[in-house]
Structures are given as structure tokens and as C-alpha cells.
Amino acid sequence: MHVLLVFLALPGLAPAALGAQGGASPRTIAIDERLAADAGLRLGDRLSLTATPGVAGDSVVIGAIVRRRADPAEIARGEYRVRLHLTSLQSLLGYGDRVDRFAVATRSSAATGAAIARINDAAFGFRAHRSADIAVETSTTFAVVSRFHRAIGVITIVASAIFLLCIMLLKVEERRRDVAALRLMGISAPTIVRSVVLEAACVAVLGSIAGVGVGGAASWFVNRHYQAVYRTPLRFSLVTGDIVLLAVLLSLGLGIVAGWLAARRLVRTPPLALFGR
Amino acid sequence: MLLTLAAASLFRHRARTLLAVLGVAVSAAMLLDMVMLASGMRESFRSLLLSQGFQLRLAPRGTLPFDTEATIGDAGALVATLRSRGAVQAVSPVLGGQLHVPLADGTTVTGAALGVDPAVQGDYELLDGRQPAGMNEIVANDAMLAAIGRHVGDTVRVAAGYDAQMRSLSGERVVRVTGRVRFIYMAAGQRATALPIDALRAMQGATAADRISLAMVRLTPGADVDRERAAIERLLPRVTVISTAEAIRQVDERLSYFRQLAVILGAVSLVVGFLLVTTLVTVSVNERIGEIAVMRAIGVRRWRVVAQIVLEAGAIMLVAAPLGLALGLVTARYLNSILARFPGLPERIDFFLFQPSAAWTALGLLALCGVLSGIYPSWRSASLPIATTLRQEAVG
Amino acid sequence: MSELAGAPIVEVHDLVREYRMGNETVAALKGVSFTVRQGEYAAIVGPSGCGKSTLLNLIGVIDRPTRGTVSIAGERVDQLGDARATDFRLRRIGFVFQRFYLMPALSARENIELPLAEAGVKKSARRDRAMTLLEYVGLARRERHRPSQLSGGEQQRVAIARALANSPSLLLADEPTGELDARTGAEMIALFARLNGDGTTIVVVTHDEVLARATKRVIHMRDGSIVDHGTAG
Incomplete structure (x- = not known):
């Protein structure tokens, strides 16, 4: 959900909303290099960021331009990525003191199992998942593509x-x-x-x-x-x-x-x- | 006589000819699959979009239909505006949401819910029962009915909201299942229900009042779709109007990988088939070079010799083509069954869609390949020096 | 036949045929001139490499000379284009090769029909003609046999019948007894004599002294030149 909400903020990044803005000590954001290249943005540029088109937004400064990871899940997604400080996004979206998910780092893989069990026993209305399980869930597309490639590969080998x-x-x-x-x-x-x-x-x-x-x-x-x-x-x-x-x-x-x-x-x-x- | 000689040449080395036919058949199968893949997705998606006759879709500005949770407000006025246009035949407003069904064992089944106008809806096909007419009636697909253990005619308690922290339901009511349906744009196995849009709005509360997620527009026959799309977008700046062509273009863009893969593998298949037949016929010509020289010496015209060679290449292609097409259809089904497992893909989308044009295209390309593959060996046989060849053959 | 010998059928004048072998030019024929008249039965003899097969190829219009002229039945054939040369070979010249060169996929009759079909003769007519020729060479009962089912002598007879299919003005034979045993060779020599007796002009290239003696004129070649024109009759 977190990712989706960031996308929802994107219409506010339409060219009309992008431009040099005035103001004092704005928060910084990170944008991906694709957006930087397409919109001609550079480090230090000031922007107005809004969740709704046509509404006055928050003034921010580009603090970092990041390169996308070599992540198959990113393929064919044309959306731009903007990373904000958590409180900035919460404020921008009127989301209050809410988050979609937490990432928890554990000391070892054994500790991960114990942590999941404790959280799921104690927490009310939440569920903890192992990152690897989520990765499997979200990589179904690639598993399908991989099976397809294997099948094509077998046909190619027969022909060869x-x-x-x-x-x-x-x-x-x-x-x-x-x-x-x-x-x-x-x-x-x-x-x-x-x-x-x-x-x-x-x-x-x-x-x-x-x-x-x-x-x-x-x-x-x-x-x-x-x-x-x-x-x-x-x-x-x-x-x-x-x-x-x-x-x-x-x-x-x-x-x-x-x-x-x-x-x-x-x-x-x-x-x-x-x-x- | 030409046929006899060509056939004899092919039958002289049966194992070799059989291997060539098999090789070309596999290439032809691959070629057909790739032609089907290159055009299938687009055609399948197009026919899916047009299956209910709606040519335009209106989504919140800057979004694709159901790509986000954004909705369009003041929907009543928007739908009225649309219906007042001369080129518009029907407007189907749709509100998206979720429906939660608490079961006796304490668990809750959740599925997609579409609020629709049952009289003009274009999201599902009724398989059994009737359309939902009142505020307490719904239709559901097989996956949902199976999950909640209900049948057409049963009643069930449903809710539009579920608070995970409080584990409490909101917007509850008891509804009757009036029909079993198949949703056109839902993924295979996805649980889904549909109910009158006013009923869903009432269940969702004030946030959904007079809002829709999407409006589908059916134009009068002969209306200019692009012109109407542009006119509506000008008239209603808060929405994005997507025509079928635009939607197909966007899908094309997202799935361009498969199209390019199809083109590359199709080209490779053709090249492999071409090389195989060229090699085979060239070797066959080399083996018969003495015979060919004698034919020329006794007065057989150059074009006859060429025709015989091309005929041999063509015959391999001709025998292999139907074999390859049959093999291609089988492999296409298999490959389609793999790709059909893409998460979120509508059940009726086919990546490999058989169309006669695909078969004709593959056949045409194969025939061209057959003729081209005969060119080099033909040229070689037609241009051989008769006297020198006869002398060399006599020595050899 | 000499008394019937009439108009020149083969006229060769100052014929030169050179081949490029690497950087060198080798002359296979060095200015050969001779004439063969209608109804003649001539043998060209000489040691291997003296140019007799080259000469036969030039007369048969399957090769072109470097210099000089070749006329067959009054028509210049040394500079014919491929299409006209092919048509000329089809209708005016019959070829018999040392190694028979029958089409292995075709039956004896079909082999004879091949040049007839090429000349556009209707199916029934070419079948009749092929059968007549098979009878002439004594193989009427072997019409359906493929070359692999025929003996060497039988194959050569089919090859002769094929050469005669379109009633050529000239029959050329390159070592026609070269692949045959003595007895079969003798049969072939008799067949050639019969053919000549029936009016066919024949030029053979041979090493076979028996065959050469059976002809009516022996032309001797050495090193690309004719050293003895022989005497008709």
C-alpha cells in the first residue's frame, strides 16, 4: 500500500507542478534518475509536491537522485519513483501517524522465526511475514515468465x-x-x-x-x-x-x-x- | 517428369529428408507460435474490451481503470452529461470495492465487489439465475460462491468494510444471491461479486456517495470514437478517457517484451528452417551434379533444372508446414497455459490466439523461405559449366 | 554410306580452346579445322589429353571455343547464348556418354521420354516414340526397368535411344564402349553401324581400336591438333 500511495502522489509531479519554488528550509526528497532525466531535474532543485492536482503543495528540495535496483519487479512499470521522509508523506496524504508496514531486521534466521511468532501472537490486527515468503508471492510473474522461457528453450533445443x-x-x-x-x-x-x-x-x-x-x-x-x-x-x-x-x-x-x-x-x-x- | 525427378531426389535419402521435414516442422511450429504470440495478446485484449460493445472508458484523471483506488466524484451529473450526448448510446457506471463475508467458523472471505447498473453493465456475463434488482441482491462468480459455500437463491451476510485492527465489519447487510456470473476482466480464480451501484454506495457509507471508479461508454453505431473521446475529455477535464485503441496501446507497451521475443524467435525459426533446407538441397545438388550436367547436355532447359530444385525445397516446406502448424497449435496451447498463470490476468486473455491470418502468415513466410532456400542451389545447378562438370564426373 | 555422304553437317574452322590453370593458359585445341558430311561415321582417336573430348564438347555445343568457328548443318553454333544452345542440343544433337548417365529415378522408357517431354511432345506421342526406340535397340521388354536393374550394355542402349529421341542431325558419342566388356562393346559397335546404315551421322571419340576400325573415317589427334584427317569411306 505504501508504494501505491507514493504513486498516487505522482499526478502532483506533472510538469505543471514542477518548477522552482521559493520558501525556507524545505524537506528533501529523492527522485529516480528516470524522472530526473525526463523532467530535466537536478540536485538542489526546488519542487512543489502535492497529492492532488491543482492544489498548493509542499515545497521540497531534491536531495538525491537514485538509480533503480536491478529488480525484475520494476520491469514494465513506467511510473516514476519519489522517496520522501515518512513524516512528509504522512502529512502530504493526511495519513496521520499511520504506516502500511514495518520492516524488521533480526539478528539471525532463527531469530526471524521467533520474532514472527511473537509478533503474530501479540499484535492485534497485524501479521508478520518472512521477507522471503513475500518475495515468493510477488515474484509469481517472473516464475511464470521463467517457466515460459524454459518451455521455449526446450522447443529450441529440439529444433537445434x-x-x-x-x-x-x-x-x-x-x-x-x-x-x-x-x-x-x-x-x-x-x-x-x-x-x-x-x-x-x-x-x-x-x-x-x-x-x-x-x-x-x-x-x-x-x-x-x-x-x-x-x-x-x-x-x-x-x-x-x-x-x-x-x-x-x-x-x-x-x-x-x-x-x-x-x-x-x-x-x-x-x-x-x-x-x- | 519434373515431379518424378524431384520426388526421386527426395526419396533417395529418406532419413535425410525426414530429418529435414522434422526440422522445418519444428521451425514452422515455432514460427506459428510466435506469429500467434505477436498478434494474439493484442487481438485477445481487443476482443475482450469490445466484447460488451463499450468503446470508451472514463477513469479518474491520470489513472487507468482500477489501477488505483481513486474515484470520480459527482458521478450522477457526469453520467447525465454523458447520456445527453448524441453519439452516446449507453453509459455504465462502475464503483469498485471489496465485500467481506464472515463465515460460521469465524473466518472472513474477502472478494472484489463491483457496484453496477445491472441494466447496462458490461463487466460480467450471467451464467445462471438473474440480475440483481433490489438493494439486497448480489450476483457472484464460482470462486466466490465456492469460498462462501453458497448457491443461487441462498442468502448471505456481507460487509463492505473490515477493520483489521478491531477485527470488526462495517456496512453489513444480508443479501440474496440471485445469479451466478463470470466476470470478464477478472483474473482466473479471483473471488468477485456484483451488486447494484446504489447498494454498494450505501454499504460503503459517505465516502462513496455519488462516486464511481469507472464509467464505460457505448457509442452509437458509426460514431467517430476518437473524436468523441477527445470531445468528452475536453468536456470533463477531471477524467481520463481511454479508447479501446489507447488501452491496447498501453497493454502493448507493457507487454512489448513478448512481442519482441515473438519477432526475434520467429525470425530465428525462419532462419533455421531456411538454413536447413538450403543445406540439404545444396548437398543434394552437389551429389547429383553429374546428372544435372547430363540433363543440360541433352537439352533440358536451365529453368527446368532450377524449377526442379525449387520444387524439392518447396516440397520439404509443403510437407513440413501442416505438420508444423499442427505441432504449433499444440505447443501454443501448452505455452498459453503457462502464461495464463500470470497473476491478475483476465481469464479470457489468450497470449496465443489462433487466427486464420496467423496460419496464413506463417505459411506464407514458410513458402517464401522455401523458395529462397532453393535459390542458391538452383543458381549453382543452373550455372554449372557442362563440359567441365562432365569431365570431372567422369574422372571422379 | 560414303556414296550417300552429302552436305557438310559439321564444319570446324581454326578451332582453339584454351583453359586457365592458375596463372598459366593451356591450349587444349590449337587451331583445328575439319568437316564431317551428312551420313558420315567418323571416329576421333588419339592419346589421353590430346583434346578429342574437348573437340566433341565444342561440336556438341556444350562448350564455347576461345577462337574459331563451329557450324552444324549450316548454322554457326560457337557463339550461341545458353538458351539457344540448349534448344539446339535438344533438337539437333544426340549425346552418348561413356558412363551412360541415365537418370536413376526414371525407368528406361521415361529416360527416353525426357528429351521428348522437354521438346514439348505430347504424352502419347512420346510414349510411342520411346517404345519404337526401345524396340530399335532391342529393349522393348525392359521399358519399366530402372537403370540400376539394367546391365551396362542395356544402359548404354537406352542412352543411345535417348540420344535419338528427337531425331537429331548428329549423334556424338564419347567413349561409348569405355565401360563395357568386349562382347557388349561389340554389340554396341554393331548398333552404331546399324544406326549409320539407317542414315544417322555419327562422330565418336574413342580409344577403342575395334570401334575405330568399325567407323568409316578415323581422325587422328595429338597435342590439340589433327595430325590425320582420315579418308571418308
Whole structure:
């Protein structure tokens, strides 16, 4: 509720209400850098702050310009953020000596449980919640997006696997004449299969290394783009060690399977047939 | 004969062709999903907004409907002003709030409450029973009825206010449930009720007197929506008038991530399909380069050879497309079921909305991709030097 | 046939064909001139790399000379554009290759129908023509067989029938017995003789002395030049 009320104060920050004001020892406020950039505000500027448009407001001075945290919950929220001293906001909103919530710091996680139990037993009309539980509650949106990304990822992996398998089969098929020549020279079938599989594995590893490079570049581009779109320092795409390992292992596995399948077929075909005779 | 040769070429390496078809089918499925995602949200939201025929929504100045708890005062005069306008066919005032239902076990069930004019309301569809007519009648959705254990025809004690500190209810009255409804703009599973606006105002007390949260306006057929929106906003400066197009634009802005994701993944799908078919057909052409040289040597025209190659690429796309579209519809349902769990999303919003145009767009893009993927191998086959190729093939 | 030999069908004048190999230019033909008359049956012989296949390709309009002229049945063909050259090959020239080069996906009859279809011959007419040619080469009963189901000799006969499909003015054969055993080669030589006897002008490039002896004129080449024009008859 606290956050919502701050937003309600925002219509008062419409351009008409912003401007140099006179007055003595006004309270300070902090604004986010998005608002500072859009409204051309700087540290020390005086503003009139009101909860209702058209009503004379409190004169305040910008004491700080803050950068938004890399918080997923901030994504797609276009509102500006203004932070006031608690008493200023209470006075501005006619809220009296009321608050929406308290944040309580405890000494340890064991102490947190005990504190929650004591508050919930003693307090009348309040409930204490663990911060982590609230975080889970408020991050449902991101859990959904994350599940969606995972599902898309699985489809992409299936498509990539088929693509890779197809390319590997073609690559080995291209070697049919070389394989025929090796067979005619007396090289054994297992040796040929091993060499073809080794080659396929090398191609797969080289390909996946190049793919990691392309992925890294794409990730950089995605981050730059969405950081600009949503005006947030949040990183949208991460190329982690796990992801790189998965990509390399997947392509290596597929490369080996495809190489083995194709090589086995080649060595079972009579060498002259491979030559097209 | 051209068909026979193209078909023979595809059947010569069955495993390879099958893999290519599968690969393109998965790409096509992804493409369809992304086309559906790119346009689905907007279309779904648009049809949701227009489902009851209200083209304009009036909210307190500077806010979106129900985005804050702000209300509009002097609502009677505002609604009368609106109804007096020639282009306005109907006005549906709505007041938002909460309804608390104390249960026998001492707990209290809380749900959203909408005060409406039942004769012109556009917030819910009646599934069972009838509209609330008197001051002591309400309708509720399944989630609410299940939570309070009541059915149509039952009576229930409700309250408009609940003081958490004093654990006391205010604005209480006993009402009869006259109907079971489905709320159009509520999230799936959200408990909600609706009652005549005067009844809700009476329950909320003096703070709600002659106030509304929102007014929905239905215009006469043929009326210019944008012009009417601008005129109302000029006439009533204390409200923000949002047209369906503006609401869609705002939703677009908030969900631009999904649209961009759809465009990027759709493009990637196309590129993957294109590369797969190009690679396959190029290798296939390389393998048959002697045959192609002979065809050219015995007088088969260049365009026939090109047509055969493009036909092969097109055939892969053609076989893969329906497979991909079917796969796309299945995956779209699955992906939609994931995104439908977004908190606060209206039940009837679909992220992946199937429209024939989406299927045609995907098919058109695939067909174009098929033709394009045949271009390089076709060019290669058409421009090969006949004599040199024959000599090399004879040596090889 | 020499008594029937009439108007020139192949006229080659001062033909030069050079290839670029890296920074070097290699001349495959160094100013070749000769004439083949209607109804002739000529063999071009010479060691490997002497330019005989290059010469055949130029006569067959599948390659263009660096210099010099080639006329077939009175028409200059050395500078034809691709579309006209293709059409010329389709209607006026029949090709027989050492390795047969039949379309593996098509049956024997369909292989013969391929150039007919390309020339716009109606389906029933091209089927009749293909069957006539299959009978001519003694393979009427093998019309539905695919190349992989035919022996080397049978494949070469189908290739000859295909070359004759559009009743060309000139039949060109590049080592037509090169892939065949002696007995099948002899059958092929007999077939060529029969074809020539029936009025087809034939030019073969060969290493096969038996085949060369069976022709009526032997042109000897060495190092890109004709060293002996042979004598018709």
C-alpha cells in the first residue's frame, strides 16, 4: 500500500507542478534518475509536491537522485519513483501517524522465526511475514515468465538437435568417396568409424564454441536493448557456465551419434557402390 | 517428369529428408507460435474490451481503470452529461470495492465487489439465475460462491468494510444471491461479486456517495470514437478517457517484451528452417551434379533444372508446414497455459490466439523461405559449366 | 554410306580452346579445322589429353571455343547464348556418354521420354516414340526397368535411344564402349553401324581400336591438333 500511495502522489509531479519554488528550509526528497532525466531535474532543485492536482503543495528540495535496483519487479512499470521522509508523506496524504508496514531486521534466521511468532501472537490486527515468503508471492510473474522461457528453450533445443543431426549426417555423407578409397586401401571398418566419429565430434565442438560466441554476442545485444527499453540495469540474458556446458555437451553428443550412424551406414556399403559404380 | 525427378531426389535419402521435414516442422511450429504470440495478446485484449460493445472508458484523471483506488466524484451529473450526448448510446457506471463475508467458523472471505447498473453493465456475463434488482441482491462468480459455500437463491451476510485492527465489519447487510456470473476482466480464480451501484454506495457509507471508479461508454453505431473521446475529455477535464485503441496501446507497451521475443524467435525459426533446407538441397545438388550436367547436355532447359530444385525445397516446406502448424497449435496451447498463470490476468486473455491470418502468415513466410532456400542451389545447378562438370564426373 | 555422304553437317574452322590453370593458359585445341558430311561415321582417336573430348564438347555445343568457328548443318553454333544452345542440343544433337548417365529415378522408357517431354511432345506421342526406340535397340521388354536393374550394355542402349529421341542431325558419342566388356562393346559397335546404315551421322571419340576400325573415317589427334584427317569411306 505504501508504494501505491507514493504513486498516487505522482499526478502532483506533472510538469505543471514542477518548477522552482521559493520558501525556507524545505524537506528533501529523492527522485529516480528516470524522472530526473525526463523532467530535466537536478540536485538542489526546488519542487512543489502535492497529492492532488491543482492544489498548493509542499515545497521540497531534491536531495538525491537514485538509480533503480536491478529488480525484475520494476520491469514494465513506467511510473516514476519519489522517496520522501515518512513524516512528509504522512502529512502530504493526511495519513496521520499511520504506516502500511514495518520492516524488521533480526539478528539471525532463527531469530526471524521467533520474532514472527511473537509478533503474530501479540499484535492485534497485524501479521508478520518472512521477507522471503513475500518475495515468493510477488515474484509469481517472473516464475511464470521463467517457466515460459524454459518451455521455449526446450522447443529450441529440439529444433537445434534435429538441425545438428541433419547437418552431421550430410557432413559424413560428403565423405563417401574418401571412405570408399580408405576401404579399398584396406583400412578396417572400425578404424573408419572411429575417424569419422572423431571428425564429427571435432566439428560439433568447434561449432558449439562458435555458437557460444554468437550466443554471447546475442546476449549482449539483448541486454543492451532491453536495458534501454525498460531503463533498468537489470540483465535480461546471462550466458552462464552451465548453459555453455549444456550447449557443448548437447552438440557433442548429437555430433557423435550422427557421426556414428552415418559412418556405420557408409562402412556397410560396398566401396564400389560408394564410388557410384 | 519434373515431379518424378524431384520426388526421386527426395526419396533417395529418406532419413535425410525426414530429418529435414522434422526440422522445418519444428521451425514452422515455432514460427506459428510466435506469429500467434505477436498478434494474439493484442487481438485477445481487443476482443475482450469490445466484447460488451463499450468503446470508451472514463477513469479518474491520470489513472487507468482500477489501477488505483481513486474515484470520480459527482458521478450522477457526469453520467447525465454523458447520456445527453448524441453519439452516446449507453453509459455504465462502475464503483469498485471489496465485500467481506464472515463465515460460521469465524473466518472472513474477502472478494472484489463491483457496484453496477445491472441494466447496462458490461463487466460480467450471467451464467445462471438473474440480475440483481433490489438493494439486497448480489450476483457472484464460482470462486466466490465456492469460498462462501453458497448457491443461487441462498442468502448471505456481507460487509463492505473490515477493520483489521478491531477485527470488526462495517456496512453489513444480508443479501440474496440471485445469479451466478463470470466476470470478464477478472483474473482466473479471483473471488468477485456484483451488486447494484446504489447498494454498494450505501454499504460503503459517505465516502462513496455519488462516486464511481469507472464509467464505460457505448457509442452509437458509426460514431467517430476518437473524436468523441477527445470531445468528452475536453468536456470533463477531471477524467481520463481511454479508447479501446489507447488501452491496447498501453497493454502493448507493457507487454512489448513478448512481442519482441515473438519477432526475434520467429525470425530465428525462419532462419533455421531456411538454413536447413538450403543445406540439404545444396548437398543434394552437389551429389547429383553429374546428372544435372547430363540433363543440360541433352537439352533440358536451365529453368527446368532450377524449377526442379525449387520444387524439392518447396516440397520439404509443403510437407513440413501442416505438420508444423499442427505441432504449433499444440505447443501454443501448452505455452498459453503457462502464461495464463500470470497473476491478475483476465481469464479470457489468450497470449496465443489462433487466427486464420496467423496460419496464413506463417505459411506464407514458410513458402517464401522455401523458395529462397532453393535459390542458391538452383543458381549453382543452373550455372554449372557442362563440359567441365562432365569431365570431372567422369574422372571422379 | 560414303556414296550417300552429302552436305557438310559439321564444319570446324581454326578451332582453339584454351583453359586457365592458375596463372598459366593451356591450349587444349590449337587451331583445328575439319568437316564431317551428312551420313558420315567418323571416329576421333588419339592419346589421353590430346583434346578429342574437348573437340566433341565444342561440336556438341556444350562448350564455347576461345577462337574459331563451329557450324552444324549450316548454322554457326560457337557463339550461341545458353538458351539457344540448349534448344539446339535438344533438337539437333544426340549425346552418348561413356558412363551412360541415365537418370536413376526414371525407368528406361521415361529416360527416353525426357528429351521428348522437354521438346514439348505430347504424352502419347512420346510414349510411342520411346517404345519404337526401345524396340530399335532391342529393349522393348525392359521399358519399366530402372537403370540400376539394367546391365551396362542395356544402359548404354537406352542412352543411345535417348540420344535419338528427337531425331537429331548428329549423334556424338564419347567413349561409348569405355565401360563395357568386349562382347557388349561389340554389340554396341554393331548398333552404331546399324544406326549409320539407317542414315544417322555419327562422330565418336574413342580409344577403342575395334570401334575405330568399325567407323568409316578415323581422325587422328595429338597435342590439340589433327595430325590425320582420315579418308571418308
